Structures are given as C-alpha cells and as structure tokens.
Amino acid sequence: MQARVRALETILTEKGLVDPQALDRIVDAFERKIGPRNGARIVARAWSDSAFRARLLADATEAANSMGFSSPVGAHLIAVENTPETHNLVVCTLCSCYPWEVLGLPPVWYKSAPYRSRAVIEPRAVLAEFGVALPPDTRIRVWDSTAETRFLVIPMRPPGTQGWSEERLAALVTRDSMIGTGLAKRP
C-alpha cells in the first residue's frame, strides 16, 4: 500500500497538482491542531454563554468559524443539543462523514459497518454498549451525516459545575459526548 501511495504522490507532484510540503502541513494539522479539543471549547462556551449557545444552535458553521474552526471541505455544521427529553446520536451510514474541524478524524469504530448500521436500527442497544444508559422516556434522535452536513452534539452540562471557567468545563467534554455515544464527564 505504501508503494501505491508513493506512486500517486510522485505522479501528482510531477504534474504540479500536489506539493509534498503542503501534504505535510495537512497531516501535521490533523495530527496536532485539529481534534476533539476544538469541539470541547465550543461546547464549554455554549454552556457558559447563552448568547453563544443561541448562535451555535442557529448557525453552527458560523459559530465554529468565529472560534477559528472551519471545515476543510466546506461542509455545514449543525449543532444538536441534548436535553432530558432528547438524546442525539451521530452516524454516517454510508461512509464516515464527520465534523473534522471540531472533532478531528473519526475513531475506528465510527467507520465500522456494525456502528454504521446498528446506530440507526437499535440506537439504545448501541448506547448501552458504550455504557450509556438513558431514562426509558428519553427520545433518541439519530442524525445521519453527509458530505455536506455534519453534526456536533452538545451534551448536557453536568450538575455541580456552576461558576466553572470555560477551560475547566471543556475538560469534561469528551469526544464521544460530542458524537452522542457518551455523556459529559461528571466533576
């Protein structure tokens, strides 16, 4: 596989279509800068600042942009908020569309066939496997991502965090809680 990849890089570089240094910069960004911490900062701000929360729910693409996070492929971002009545769960049934700018690259399980199919068919059972038990009357909404539309779950703010700084709150926001396969950590 290594040789096939190098073959493409040689061909595309010779044609002037890619620049090896630009490729290194893309990889570096995904390895170091673009990750779930970005999303955690957004969620923490939404928890602390009601005006920002409203802005995020109205237009998450714009709200994320305002914090310096924009989609590398021009996809729209939609924020969906968990409440005691509704829990949101995100999947991409066809491939692995994922909000890179706020969560980085998807975990392996997100790309697996069992998750892609079962999240839609039996979300409650999938959540149970992730250790998430919801009250029986909580409705689960499953959002199927596409190349153009990706979703960020705003988990519920854990109790006992009144007056916490955004930075402290962000440490409670896990990647899985922003996919919907987890809850925010408790202090």
Place this chain on the structure above:
Amino acid sequence: MSSSDVEFSGMPRDEQGPVFGEPWEAQSFAMALALHRAGIFQWTEWAAMLAEEIRRAQAAGDPDTGATYYRHWQATLERMIVAKGLSNSQTIDRYGSAWAHAALRTPHGMPIELAPEDL
C-alpha cells in the same frame, strides 16, 4: 486509554492510538484533501465514490471494521484520479511497482528514493 489522556495530550487519538495507523494513511488522506482544494473534485463526489468503494469491498468480503478504511480511501483516490483524467491505471501500476522495487533495493534504515532504473 482514557479520554482524560486525550485531553491532556491535546492530540486527536482514539483507542487505537494515533489518528493515522501508518504514514501512508496520512499521505493518502492528505492527497485527497489537496486535490479537493485544487478544485479537482467536489467533496460530495468524493463521499459518493468512497461510499461505493466501501460497499464494493464489503461485498467482496472485507470485514469493514474500520481498520481497512484507508485502503478504501486509497482505492477511491486512485479511481478519482483516473476518473478526472489526471493519470491512468497503467501509469499508477508502473509507479507502484517502481516504488516497490526501490524499497527492495534500499538498505534498511536508508530513505527510499525513486531512481530511473526503478521505472
């Protein structure tokens, strides 16, 4: 690893470790993004072709556990490059063999470079 490690290091990792399992995965990923940025294809086209590639691999017996994801990504990239007329499969095969040859003749620990005799 626990999620607190994720936040402590600030690195996007999952239970499997770093975001890319092997360097070629990162390179393949970056090339698709670079071609998209160069306006070669729309991301919707990419996602449709990748979904098709995953279905095809699944039908051919790929366990589709997510671990082979970047193989599908690479196959999609090759198909896209051919579909957009940037190269053809013979050329890709030829360069692929050349790189495999270069890897074989390069002593362990030395950087692998393509030489005219590899082609």
